[in-house]
Amino acid sequence: MARPVEFDRTLARDRALLLFWRRGYQAASLADLVAAMEISRSSFYAAFGDKRALFLECLDLFAERTLNFLNTTLETHSPLDGLKRFFEMGLGRMGDGESHWGCLLVNTSLEMASVDDALSQRASAHLARVQAAFEASLLTTGCPAQKAADLSAVLMLLLEGLRVSSRRALPPEMQRNQIHTAFRIVDAAL
Amino acid sequence: MARPVEFDRTLARDRALLLFWRRGYQAASLADLVAAMEISRSSFYAAFGDKRALFLECLDLFAERTLNFLNTTLETHSPLDGLKRFFEMGLGRMGDGESHWGCLLVNTSLEMASVDDALSQRASAHLARVQAAFEASLLTTGCPAQKAADLSAVLMLLLEGLRVSSRRALPPEMQRNQIHTAFRIVDAAL
DNA sequence: GCGATTCCGGAACGATCGGTTCAGAACTAT
DNA sequence: ATAGTTCTGAACCGATCGTTCCGGAATCGC
Numbered sequence: 001m002a003r004p005v006e007f008d009r010t011l012a013r014d015r016a017l018l019l020f021w022r023r024g025y026q027a028a029s030l031a032d033l034v035a036a037m038e039i040s041r042s043s044f045y046a047a048f049g050d051k052r053a054l055f056l057e058c059l060d061l062f063a064e065r066t067l068n069f070l071n072t073t074l075e076t077h078s079p080l081d082g083l084k085r086f087f088e089m090g091l092g093r094m095g096d097g098e099s100h101w102g103c104l105l106v107n108t109s110l111e112m113a114s115v116d117d118a119l120s121q122r123a124s125a126h127l128a129r130v131q132a133a134f135e136a137s138l139l140t141t142g143c144p145a146q147k148a149a150d151l152s153a154v155l156m157l158l159l160e161g162l163r164v165s166s167r168r169a170l171p172p173e174m175q176r177n178q179i180h181t182a183f184r185i186v187d188a189a190l
Numbered sequence: 191m192a193r194p195v196e197f198d199r200t201l202a203r204d205r206a207l208l209l210f211w212r213r214g215y216q217a218a219s220l221a222d223l224v225a226a227m228e229i230s231r232s233s234f235y236a237a238f239g240d241k242r243a244l245f246l247e248c249l250d251l252f253a254e255r256t257l258n259f260l261n262t263t264l265e266t267h268s269p270l271d272g273l274k275r276f277f278e279m280g281l282g283r284m285g286d287g288e289s290h291w292g293c294l295l296v297n298t299s300l301e302m303a304s305v306d307d308a309l310s311q312r313a314s315a316h317l318a319r320v321q322a323a324f325e326a327s328l329l330t331t332g333c334p335a336q337k338a339a340d341l342s343a344v345l346m347l348l349l350e351g352l353r354v355s356s357r358r359a360l361p362p363e364m365q366r367n368q369i370h371t372a373f374r375i376v377d378a379a380l
Numbered sequence: 381g382c383g384a385t386t387c388c389g390g391a392a393c394g395a396t397c398g399g400t401t402c403a404g405a406a407c408t409a410t
Numbered sequence: 411a412t413a414g415t416t417c418t419g420a421a422c423c424g425a426t427c428g429t430t431c432c433g434g435a436a437t438c439g440c
Contacts, residue, residue, distance in 0.1 A: 006386090006387075007387090007388095022304050023304050023305060024301060024304075024305065026216045026217065027216065027304075027305040029426080029427070029428085030427075030428055030429080031426085031427090039388085040387085040388045040389055040390080041388085041389080041390080041428095041429080041430090042387075042388050042389075042390090042430090042431085042432095043387070043388060043389095045428095045429070045430080046387080046388090050428075050429075051428065051429090100303075101303075101304070102300065102303070106300070106354060107300055109354070109357065109358050110292065110296070110297055110300050110301070110354065110357050111214060111300065111301050113290075113291075113292070113357045113358070113359070114212050114213050114214075114217075114291070115213060115214065115217040120358075124358040124359075127358070150367065150371040151371070153364070153367065153368050153371065154348075154368060154371050154372050154375065156351065157347070157348050157351030157352060157354075157355065157368055157372060158344075158347050158348065158351060159351070160350060160351035160354040160355070161346065161347030161348060161349070161350035161351040161354075162347060164296060164299070164300065164347075164350040164351075164354070165347065165350075167299065167300050167303045168299050168303070168310075168314040168317070169303070169314075174343070177340065177343065178343050178344060178347055181340040181341070181343065181344050182344050182347060184379070185344065185375055185376065185378070185379035186375065188375070188378060188379060189374070189375035189378060197417090219396080219397070219398080220397075220398055220399080221396090221397090229418085230417080230418045230419060230420095231399085231400090231418085231419085231420090232400090232401085232402095232417075232418055232419080233417070233418065235399070235400080236416095236417085240398075240399070241398065241399090242398095
């Protein structure tokens with residue numbers, strides 16, 4: 001036998017996710033990726049197949065983490081409060097880390113539309129799962145089914161808009177104000 | 191003298207705009223561009239400088255047309271009705287032309303963030319002009335200044351979300367329903 | 381030690397990228 | 411017709427793209 005110690009695949013994949021999140025799929029070159037992941041090109045292809053397969057893996061991982069965070073916050077708070085906290089996810093100070101990279105699902109759905117529709121549709125499908133979680137949460141409040149469906153669709157609009165604001169690097173206090181106003185009028189409509 | 195008939199620069203530029211709108215900046219290669227514009231590479235560089243300069247021209251043109259459409263519809267309708275028509279802009283049947291390419295300003299702001307910040311910020315600045323037009327329109331309704339500022343920010347969230355929906359190619363009737371619900375609750379908040 | 385096996389740095393692949401150059405076709409004015 | 415000017419197709423440029431391959435280093439069981 002021989003040399004069992006592989007590099008940390010999980011760590012490398014997480015680093016790749018951050019780069020894809022920040023730069024998008026197309027602008028993240030192989031050179032960028034292997035540098036960020038701190039592995040060699042050979043290990044890259046051995047462990048992840050190719051760039052597209054790795055991206056798909058990161059995309060799904062991002063979606064699972066997002067849904068996981070959403071569901072746990074919804075479990076530990078009232079529906080509307082939990083939703084608000086989810087909207088406020090990743091609102092740090094400006095200029096630091098992931099806080100102004102938007103949402104990988106939204107980014108990918110837009111970037112890859114009419115370029116790689118399979119990727120775009122997959123990201124879009126994950127977003128639909130998020131919206132379904134919104135709807136399920138609203139239903140627990142005794143909200144009528146029709147209203148829950150309509151409101152969750154509007155909540156998705158607001159979330160997408162907010163992730164655009166994030167990637168536009170609008171000041172966090174401005175985004176906080178957007179969230180506050182948005183939930184004020186949504187609350188009134190409930 | 192000699193050969194005055196240049197190709198139609200305006201037509202070529204409009205064709206380029208459509209390609210950029212559909213595919214984004216990075217995915218629109220020079221080969222794609224000159225094919226869509228039906229001009230030669232030489233004419234391309236003579237008339238437009240380079241790819242980035244042409245894109246900048248298209249981006250600004252798109253912004254002017256968007257703001258122009260917004261302002262004219264706001265002049266010929268009541269503020270809220272005008273806004274609603276603006277939101278419904280480009281909602282044709284599915285699969286035909288520009289209707290599911292989203293908004294070039296939103297697309298660009300997301301795609302080029304952390305890749306070409308000058309392009310991203312320029313698109314973002316144009317979006318800010320659109321939001322300013324929202325706010326000015328709300329102010330004509332006698333809406334208090336603070337409320338006009340807050341509401342226009344939320345309207346921008348909704349618009350961005352809707353343009354994401356468009357590029358995600360969600361069914362037009364679903365988008366129509368999103369607009370309807372959104373304006374119902376915004377109306378209630380006014 | 382040793383052979384066997386696995387890992388990985390780096391060179392090199394062909395394709396495509398955005399951009400340039402140039403010879404000759406196309407056209408007007410005289 | 412001809413001279414003068416502009417346009418354009420095609421070849422070409424260096425750089426970079428994603429991907430493959432190989433030789434040597436590393437680590438195992440024995």
